[in-house]
Amino acid sequence: MNTPNPSEINAQKPAAPAVKKDAQSSDSAKSSVPSKSLPLAESRCYGVSVGVGASATLVAYGIAADLCAGGTIFGLPVGKQKNVEIFAADHVSASDLKFQVSRLIDSEVNISVLVPKTLNPPDYRSQEGRALMGPPKAGGCRVVVVPAANKKARWSEANLSAFKRAVVGKGALVIFIFQGFSKEEEAYLSSCFNCVFTVCPCEPDQGYPSAFTVAPISGSFFAATGHSAVIENIRVDAEGRIKRHCLPCVSPDRRDREIYRLRKEENKSLEEIGEVLGCNKSTISRRLSALAFHLRGHCL
Known part of the structure; x- marks a missing residue:
């Protein structure tokens, strides 16, 4: 039985892939570059x-x-x-x-x-x-x-x-x-x-x-x-x-704010609000009508 010589064994082994120097240098360059911080928002x-x-x-x-x-x-x-x-x-x-x-x-x-x-x-x-x-x-x-x-x-x-x-x-x-x-x-x-x-x-x-x-x-x-x-x-x-x-803010006027609260939160009628605050129904209606449009829509 013939024994292969060392040169033949080396010839049969697959060659190891060569590492490209360019790739190595590129990787090292990337690692050395500091990461950029995010820019500040506009003032x-x-x-x-x-x-x-x-x-x-x-x-x-x-x-x-x-x-x-x-x-x-x-x-x-x-x-x-x-x-x-x-x-x-x-x-x-x-x-x-x-x-x-x-x-x-x-x-x-x-x-x-x-x-x-x-x-x-x-x-x-x-x-x-x-x-x-x-x-x-x-x-x-x-x-x-x-x-x-x-x-x-x-x-x-x-x-x-x-x-x-x-x-x-x-x-x-x-x-x-x-x-x-x-x-x-x-x-x-x-x-x-x-x-x-x-x-x-x-x-x-x-x-x-x-x-x-x-x-x-x-x-x-x-x-x-x-x-x-x-x-x-x-x-x-x-x-x-x-x-x-x-x-x-419903109104700068405290009375208007109270009227709005009684009407919207407690669901009281105009007559009931008038009794609580000591004024008539028409006064309550007039004050509610003077509120901003998006507010009075919930009350009248």
Whole structure:
């Protein structure tokens, strides 16, 4: 029997596939390239015009609380926030806000209150004033309480645009709270911000000393598409904590809200409502007819 020599054995074995150097170098190159992070979302800016008699401090507190709790601004979904900066540019709201927001902070939520490094609020329409307003961190959230407007020196559209550019950072969510604006100034807000809300004091419900209504500015996209107005009833408890009761706003008038509640929720007749409130049937009917169209359809 012939024994094959080693050279014949080697010839019978299948050759191992050669590893391409190009493939190896390509794989190593891929592993060395860092993965790209997703780009930041576009900045979102909202304006709030607080009318005479309403508290910008309470408005700022409520906005910060709702952003952390439910991710909304007056019922408009914007995304839940874990870190919110309140820039008390008006100085006046700083101490009250610091005291109240400290009670909202926990392991998952952080709300900080910042104050300008000046003794008095500067003129934020000027370049020097805007220089004091650094933008928040990229992707951050900030609520800016702007000092009350000066009747002799009004804001122009150019002022508002420059102020916005100075405050808004990349991918940031910023809510500007303006005080004492005229109708003309409010109109400028609509051209600068994604959405503008107006805040007006109103008659509070029973058990609350103050309240205000909030609605998208008249004629805006959100107003035209039916974003509901809200009412916030506010009181302070025995421990000094702010307590808020927010609900859809039927009417700024407390009597109208009670009539609507008795009619819609308790299904009382016009005569029964009149007996409860001490007025006649025609008065009840007239008040219901004066409500917004989407409300009175459920009651008449």
